[in-house]
Amino acid sequence: MTSDTDWHTITIRIPFASAKHAEIALQAIQVDPELQPHAVKRTLSVEDDVLIATFDTLTVRLARLTVNAFLENVDLVVRTLQEFGPAAAQHIHV
C-alpha cells in the first residue's frame, strides 16, 4: 500500500461462532477510528465466519499497541456475543 519499506504489516484472523457474529464484530469495532490515522492503517473484513484484520503501522511499537487494543476490543465483543448471543437467537425461532 506504500512504497515506504519502514511500514510493518500484521494480519490477524479470528474465527467466530457464526458469520453473523463475525459481521457484528466488524461493524462494532469499525466505528472507532484509529487514534493515529497517519501512522496506523487498519483494514477489517469478514470471510465466512472469520474476521480478518490487517494493520500497517509506521513503527513496531505502534504495531504492538494497535494489535493489543484491537484484541482487547475483540475480547469484549466476543464476551458480549457469548453472553447475549443465545438470547438473541432464541427469539428468532419463536
Add this chain to the structure above:
Amino acid sequence: MPFPNRASSSLNSIIHPTDLPAPMPGRLRQTPLKNPDRPYLAIGLEGSANKFGAGVIKHLEDGSTSVLSNVRHTYITPPGEGFQPRDTALHHREWALKVINECLDKANVSMHDVDCICFTKGPGMGAPLQSVALIARTLSLLFNKPLIGVNHCVGHIEMGRDVTGAQNPVVLYVSGGNTQVIAYSRQCYRIFGETLDIAVGNCLDRFARVIDLSNDPAPGYNIEQEAKKGKRLLPLPYATKGMDVSFSGILTAVEAYTFDKRFRKDGQPKDANDQDIITPADLCFSLQETIYAMLVEITERAMAHIGSKEILIVGGVGCNERLQEMMRIMAEEREGKVFAMDERFCIDNGIMIAQAGLLSFRMGFETPLAKSTTTQRFRTDEVHVSWRA
C-alpha cells in the same frame, strides 16, 4: 437574536430581561412530547467515569415513568490513589456484562423487549466511554435495536427533573468531572456559570487523597463524615468570578495547611498545652464550607437572572447533605425550593442515560451506528432539547 453559548463573562451586555423567555412556574407551554401510544422501554448504559451503571426505564401511556431497575458497580481505588483511564476501562469491561444481566433480571425484561439501547456519548474519560459504547453497539447489532447516544449532563438533568418533579429549575450540576450552573431556555440547557479549572468533586477527591481518606464508598462521602467532627473554620481563598468558580487554588491552599506546624495528622493534641491545632476534620469542614458557599452564591445569582424559584441539584456531589442544607437556607430566604436526590440518582447511573435517551428517542432521535463514537468533550449546551417546550 442568536444566543451566545455562554453568557457568564459579559452578562450585563448580553442578557436583557426581554431576551429571556424563561417560563415562570404557572406559565405552561405546550410540550412537544406526546404521550406514548404504548409503553416504551429503554436500557441505559453509563460508564463515563469510575462507575459502570445499567438501568431499565419504562414510559407509560399516561406520561408517567417508572424505574424498573438501576444497577451500578463502582471501581474503588486504594486510599491515596485516583482512578486512571485504562484501569477504569478494564473495570468496566470486567463488570459490564454482569451488571447488564442483573439489571435486566431485576426489571424482569428481555433485551428483545426494549425499544432502544442508550449509552453515554460523552463527556467523560475516553477509554471507559469507548468500552461501554462498544458493548452498546454489539447489543444493538445483535438484537437489532436502535442506538441512542446521550449527553451525560443532560442525563443527570432529565433524571433529576423526573425524580423530583421540578418544572423549570436552575440546575446545579456538581460532580467529580463537572461543575455547572444551568438553566433551560429555548430547547437548550444553557450554562450560566461553571468552573474555570477543576470540578468541585475533583477538588474534594484529591483532598481526600492528601489526607489518606478511603475511597470507599466515595471520597466525598468520607470528607462529609469527617467534616462533621470539624471545629475550626480556617481561612481559605474564596474564588467566585462573576458566574464562574475556581477550585484549584483552594485545593492548593487547603493542602498547604497539612504542612502547617499546627497540623496534627491524627487529629490529637500532643499534650495538654497543645491547644492551637489543626486537624484533618477541621480542614474537611473548612473546605466544604468554603466551596459550597461559592456554589450557593452562583446558584443564587442564576436564580435572580432567570427568575426561577426552583433549584435542582444533580451530580455526585449533589448527594452531599451539607450542600443541600446550605442551598435550602438560601432558597428559604428567597422563598424558593430545593430539589435534591439521594445517591441512587445523584451519582452516575444507567437509568438517567435511559431516561434522557428515551425522551429523545420518542422525539424521533436515533444515533446511526457510524456516528456512535464517543467524545471526551461534549458540552451540555450542544444538545438540542427537542422534548421540551
